[in-house]
Amino acid sequence: MRGEPVGDVVVDVHGVHKSFGPLQVLRGVDLSVRAGEVTVILGPSGSGKSTLLRTINHLEKVNRGWIRIDGELIGYRGSRGKLYELKEKEVRAQRTRIGFVFQNFNLFPHLTVLDNLVEAPVAALRRPRAEAEATARRLLERVGLSDKAGAYPRQLSGGQQQRVAIARALALEPKVLLLDEPTSALDPELVGEVLDVIKDLAHTGTTMIVVTHEIGFAREVADTVVFMDGGVVVEQGPPAAVLDAPRHARTRAFLGKVL
Numbered sequence: 001m002r003g004e005p006v007g008d009v010v011v012d013v014h015g016v017h018k019s020f021g022p023l024q025v026l027r028g029v030d031l032s033v034r035a036g037e038v039t040v041i042l043g044p045s046g047s048g049k050s051t052l053l054r055t056i057n058h059l060e061k062v063n064r065g066w067i068r069i070d071g072e073l074i075g076y077r078g079s080r081g082k083l084y085e086l087k088e089k090e091v092r093a094q095r096t097r098i099g100f101v102f103q104n105f106n107l108f109p110h111l112t113v114l115d116n117l118v119e120a121p122v123a124a125l126r127r128p129r130a131e132a133e134a135t136a137r138r139l140l141e142r143v144g145l146s147d148k149a150g151a152y153p154r155q156l157s158g159g160q161q162q163r164v165a166i167a168r169a170l171a172l173e174p175k176v177l178l179l180d181e182p183t184s185a186l187d188p189e190l191v192g193e194v195l196d197v198i199k200d201l202a203h204t205g206t207t208m209i210v211v212t213h214e215i216g217f218a219r220e221v222a223d224t225v226v227f228m229d230g231g232v233v234v235e236q237g238p239p240a241a242v243l244d245a246p247r248h249a250r251t252r253a254f255l256g257k258v259l
């Protein structure tokens with residue numbers, strides 16, 4: 001959170017390239033996020049924001065460059081073209097250190113809210129169920145949904161489902177939380193309740209990378225605002241610098257459109 005002391009680098013992205021067939025989506029992205037920092041990524045549709053988050057979470061493999069999470073490499077292609085990759089088991093272990101919140105919540109529909117939060121810690125981290133349940137109830141309280149523990153996702157509003165999804169991501173005690181347009185699938189009146197939860201996490205030092213079009217949120221919460229265009233980071237810096245005095249015409253054009 002802005003103004004707070006920040007710690008070691010948690011996410012380190014270096015020279016990452018990613019193509020889908022002939023389409024070059026990431027063309028040499030560098031990004032570094034320190035413990036306790038909130039980075040907000042802005043950019044036009046198709047600029048590669050989601051793809052970047054997905055490579056950080058190892059949902060997509062990089063073609064070139066490397067990514068370190070909390071100091072550990074998660075797969076890269078070296079300068080001589082040799083591909084170093086983690087085994088599937090290691091990838092799964094790495095993913096438990098990264099929380100991911102999707103645009104469309106992606107809750108398990110057949111599980112109750114409580115079980116949505118308990119399933120991964122028990123299955124992936126082998127936590128005793130009672131311990132995972134205690135953590136889950138604490139997290140549900142934190143996102144204001146203690147009374148919904150026994151409900152199923154379909155019985156909740158979109159805003160409530162997204163708050164559950166955030167709590168579920170936190171249940172693994174990740175080193176970093178990645179949020180991919182967490183409010184863009186919501187009705188406008190539900191956006192505020194989800195942003196409030198994210199702001200609360202920022203205030204308490206959760207390391208986050210948030211892709212969003214909510215400029216006001218970026219201004220209020222971000223330590224660093226990153227502007228992406230055409231698969232590269234065009235601009236990054238404190239919110240006041242990027243949002244109020246952008247150096248690049250592409251950033252100015254984008255902000256002119258969204259403001």
Ligand SMILES: Nc1ncnc2c1ncn2[C@@H]1O[C@H](COP(=O)(O)OP(=O)(O)OP(=O)(O)O)[C@@H](O)[C@H]1O
Nearest residue numbers: 020023025043044045046047048049050051052181
């Ligand atoms: N799995 C995939 N296969 C093929 N093309 C893909 C795949 N994923 C993304 N793309 C393409 O990569 C480009 C960048 O997509 P990405 O979702 O990263 O952009 P974005 O900046 O997040 O856009 P938006 O703001 O619309 O979500 C788009 O042209 C998209 O169609």
